[in-house]
Amino acid sequence: MRTVTDLDALMQLLREGAGAHDAPHQSGTEAVDLLSHGLQCAERLRTWHPEDLELQVAGLVHDIGHQLQPGEDATHGVTAAAAIRELLGERVARLVEHHVPAKRYLVTTDANYLNRLSPVSVETLTAQGGLMTHEEVIACEQLPDWNAGLELRRADEAAKSPGRVVPGLDAWRTVIAQVISATHTR
Numbered sequence: 001m002r003t004v005t006d007l008d009a010l011m012q013l014l015r016e017g018a019g020a021h022d023a024p025h026q027s028g029t030e031a032v033d034l035l036s037h038g039l040q041c042a043e044r045l046r047t048w049h050p051e052d053l054e055l056q057v058a059g060l061v062h063d064i065g066h067q068l069q070p071g072e073d074a075t076h077g078v079t080a081a082a083a084i085r086e087l088l089g090e091r092v093a094r095l096v097e098h099h100v101p102a103k104r105y106l107v108t109t110d111a112n113y114l115n116r117l118s119p120v121s122v123e124t125l126t127a128q129g130g131l132m133t134h135e136e137v138i139a140c141e142q143l144p145d146w147n148a149g150l151e152l153r154r155a156d157e158a159a160k161s162p163g164r165v166v167p168g169l170d171a172w173r174t175v176i177a178q179v180i181s182a183t184h185t186r
Protein backbone atom coordinates (compact mmCIF):
# COMPACT_ATOMS: atom_id res chain seq x y z
CA MET A 1 0.00 0.00 0.00
CA ARG A 2 1.05 3.57 -0.64
CA THR A 3 2.83 5.10 2.33
CA VAL A 4 2.86 8.76 3.20
CA THR A 5 6.48 9.41 4.08
CA ASP A 6 6.78 13.20 4.03
CA LEU A 7 4.88 16.46 3.85
CA ASP A 8 5.03 16.68 0.05
CA ALA A 9 3.69 13.14 -0.36
CA LEU A 10 0.83 13.94 2.01
CA MET A 11 0.00 17.19 0.22
CA GLN A 12 -0.02 15.33 -3.10
CA LEU A 13 -2.34 12.62 -1.78
CA LEU A 14 -4.72 15.23 -0.36
CA ARG A 15 -4.65 17.15 -3.64
CA GLU A 16 -5.69 13.95 -5.44
CA GLY A 17 -8.84 13.98 -3.31
CA ALA A 18 -10.17 16.68 -5.63
CA GLY A 19 -12.87 15.01 -7.72
CA ALA A 20 -12.46 11.73 -5.80
CA HIS A 21 -15.26 10.18 -3.74
CA ASP A 22 -15.65 7.22 -1.48
CA ALA A 23 -16.92 4.20 -3.40
CA PRO A 24 -20.39 4.71 -4.91
CA HIS A 25 -23.23 2.99 -3.07
CA GLN A 26 -26.90 2.47 -3.84
CA SER A 27 -27.63 5.86 -2.36
CA GLY A 28 -24.88 7.50 -4.41
CA THR A 29 -21.78 9.30 -3.23
CA GLU A 30 -21.33 12.13 -0.75
CA ALA A 31 -22.18 15.58 -2.08
CA VAL A 32 -18.62 16.88 -1.81
CA ASP A 33 -15.35 15.34 -3.00
CA LEU A 34 -12.80 14.01 -0.53
CA LEU A 35 -10.58 17.10 -0.66
CA SER A 36 -13.46 19.52 0.03
CA HIS A 37 -14.74 17.19 2.74
CA GLY A 38 -11.36 17.10 4.50
CA LEU A 39 -10.96 20.88 4.22
CA GLN A 40 -14.45 21.52 5.63
CA CYS A 41 -13.85 19.06 8.45
CA ALA A 42 -10.48 20.63 9.37
CA GLU A 43 -11.99 24.12 9.27
CA ARG A 44 -14.81 23.08 11.62
CA LEU A 45 -12.28 21.68 14.07
CA ARG A 46 -10.14 24.82 13.81
CA THR A 47 -13.20 26.84 14.85
CA TRP A 48 -14.25 24.49 17.65
CA HIS A 49 -10.73 23.68 18.93
CA PRO A 50 -8.34 26.41 17.78
CA GLU A 51 -5.51 25.19 20.05
CA ASP A 52 -5.59 21.56 18.92
CA LEU A 53 -3.57 21.44 15.71
CA GLU A 54 -3.34 17.64 15.81
CA LEU A 55 -7.12 17.33 15.88
CA GLN A 56 -7.44 19.76 12.96
CA VAL A 57 -4.88 17.85 10.89
CA ALA A 58 -6.58 14.56 11.81
CA GLY A 59 -9.79 16.08 10.42
CA LEU A 60 -8.00 17.03 7.22
CA VAL A 61 -6.63 13.52 6.58
CA HIS A 62 -9.28 11.31 8.22
CA ASP A 63 -10.73 9.92 4.99
CA ILE A 64 -7.56 9.27 2.95
CA GLY A 65 -8.25 5.58 3.55
CA HIS A 66 -10.97 5.90 0.89
CA GLN A 67 -8.24 6.91 -1.58
CA LEU A 68 -5.69 4.33 -0.43
CA GLN A 69 -8.11 1.38 -0.46
CA PRO A 70 -11.27 2.35 -2.34
CA GLY A 71 -14.44 0.51 -1.33
CA GLU A 72 -13.20 -0.62 2.10
CA ASP A 73 -15.64 1.27 4.31
CA ALA A 74 -15.15 -0.83 7.41
CA THR A 75 -11.36 -0.44 7.49
CA HIS A 76 -10.78 3.00 6.00
CA GLY A 77 -9.98 4.56 9.38
CA VAL A 78 -7.39 1.92 10.25
CA THR A 79 -5.90 2.14 6.75
CA ALA A 80 -5.55 5.92 6.96
CA ALA A 81 -4.11 5.76 10.47
CA ALA A 82 -1.48 3.22 9.43
CA ALA A 83 -0.47 5.38 6.47
CA ILE A 84 0.16 8.54 8.51
CA ARG A 85 1.18 7.21 11.96
CA GLU A 86 4.94 7.54 11.32
CA LEU A 87 4.67 11.02 9.81
CA LEU A 88 1.98 12.68 11.96
CA GLY A 89 2.37 10.74 15.18
CA GLU A 90 0.41 8.38 17.39
CA ARG A 91 -2.25 10.85 18.54
CA VAL A 92 -3.26 11.94 15.04
CA ALA A 93 -3.33 8.28 13.96
CA ARG A 94 -5.51 7.40 16.95
CA LEU A 95 -7.96 10.23 16.20
CA VAL A 96 -8.23 9.12 12.57
CA GLU A 97 -8.79 5.54 13.70
CA HIS A 98 -11.49 6.61 16.17
CA HIS A 99 -13.69 8.30 13.57
CA VAL A 100 -15.27 5.06 12.32
CA PRO A 101 -16.21 3.51 15.70
CA ALA A 102 -17.17 7.03 16.85
CA LYS A 103 -20.04 6.98 14.35
CA ARG A 104 -21.28 3.65 15.76
CA TYR A 105 -20.89 5.04 19.29
CA LEU A 106 -22.83 8.23 18.59
CA VAL A 107 -25.64 6.39 16.79
CA THR A 108 -25.88 4.04 19.79
CA THR A 109 -25.75 6.67 22.53
CA ASP A 110 -27.44 9.73 20.94
CA ALA A 111 -30.99 9.18 19.70
CA ASN A 112 -30.78 12.21 17.40
CA TYR A 113 -27.44 11.45 15.80
CA LEU A 114 -28.79 9.00 13.21
CA ASN A 115 -30.97 11.79 11.78
CA ARG A 116 -27.87 13.90 11.19
CA LEU A 117 -26.08 11.24 9.13
CA SER A 118 -25.93 11.56 5.36
CA PRO A 119 -27.64 8.76 3.36
CA VAL A 120 -24.25 7.28 2.41
CA SER A 121 -23.18 7.34 6.04
CA VAL A 122 -26.33 5.50 7.12
CA GLU A 123 -25.74 2.90 4.43
CA THR A 124 -22.14 2.20 5.43
CA LEU A 125 -23.04 1.94 9.12
CA THR A 126 -23.97 -1.74 8.83
CA ALA A 127 -20.71 -2.66 7.11
CA GLN A 128 -18.88 -0.80 9.86
CA GLY A 129 -20.52 -2.93 12.57
CA GLY A 130 -23.91 -1.28 13.24
CA LEU A 131 -24.98 -0.43 16.78
CA MET A 132 -22.59 -1.04 19.67
CA THR A 133 -23.19 -3.32 22.61
CA HIS A 134 -23.07 -1.82 26.10
CA GLU A 135 -19.64 -3.42 26.58
CA GLU A 136 -18.33 -1.83 23.38
CA VAL A 137 -19.61 1.59 24.50
CA ILE A 138 -17.81 1.26 27.85
CA ALA A 139 -14.62 0.04 26.16
CA CYS A 140 -14.57 3.03 23.78
CA GLU A 141 -14.95 5.47 26.65
CA GLN A 142 -11.72 4.10 28.17
CA LEU A 143 -9.69 4.76 25.00
CA PRO A 144 -7.20 7.63 24.99
CA ASP A 145 -8.43 10.69 23.08
CA TRP A 146 -11.91 9.21 22.68
CA ASN A 147 -13.69 12.54 23.29
CA ALA A 148 -11.51 14.30 20.73
CA GLY A 149 -12.33 11.47 18.32
CA LEU A 150 -16.03 12.18 18.87
CA GLU A 151 -15.42 15.83 18.01
CA LEU A 152 -13.73 14.76 14.77
CA ARG A 153 -16.74 12.62 13.99
CA ARG A 154 -19.17 15.49 14.65
CA ALA A 155 -17.10 17.74 12.38
CA ASP A 156 -17.05 14.94 9.78
CA GLU A 157 -20.86 14.91 9.49
CA ALA A 158 -20.90 18.72 9.37
CA ALA A 159 -18.39 18.78 6.49
CA LYS A 160 -20.48 17.71 3.52
CA SER A 161 -21.91 21.00 2.25
CA PRO A 162 -21.51 21.58 -1.48
CA GLY A 163 -20.14 25.03 -2.25
CA ARG A 164 -19.11 26.00 1.28
CA VAL A 165 -16.08 28.28 1.00
CA VAL A 166 -13.23 27.34 3.35
CA PRO A 167 -9.46 27.91 3.24
CA GLY A 168 -7.72 25.77 0.60
CA LEU A 169 -5.13 23.06 1.06
CA ASP A 170 -2.14 25.41 0.89
CA ALA A 171 -3.41 27.20 4.00
CA TRP A 172 -2.85 23.94 5.92
CA ARG A 173 0.73 23.31 4.85
CA THR A 174 2.38 25.15 7.75
CA VAL A 175 -0.04 23.62 10.27
CA ILE A 176 0.77 20.11 9.01
CA ALA A 177 4.49 20.98 9.10
CA GLN A 178 4.13 22.07 12.74
CA VAL A 179 2.48 18.77 13.67
CA ILE A 180 5.20 16.80 11.87
CA SER A 181 7.93 18.79 13.55
CA ALA A 182 6.35 18.41 17.02
CA THR A 183 5.96 14.67 16.45
CA HIS A 184 9.60 14.19 15.52
CA THR A 185 11.10 16.31 18.27
CA ARG A 186 9.28 14.57 21.15
Ligand SMILES: [Fe+2]
Nearest residue numbers: 037062063156
Ligand atom coordinates in the same frame (compact mmCIF):
# COMPACT_ATOMS: atom_id res chain seq x y z
FE1 LIG B 1 -15.41 11.80 6.62
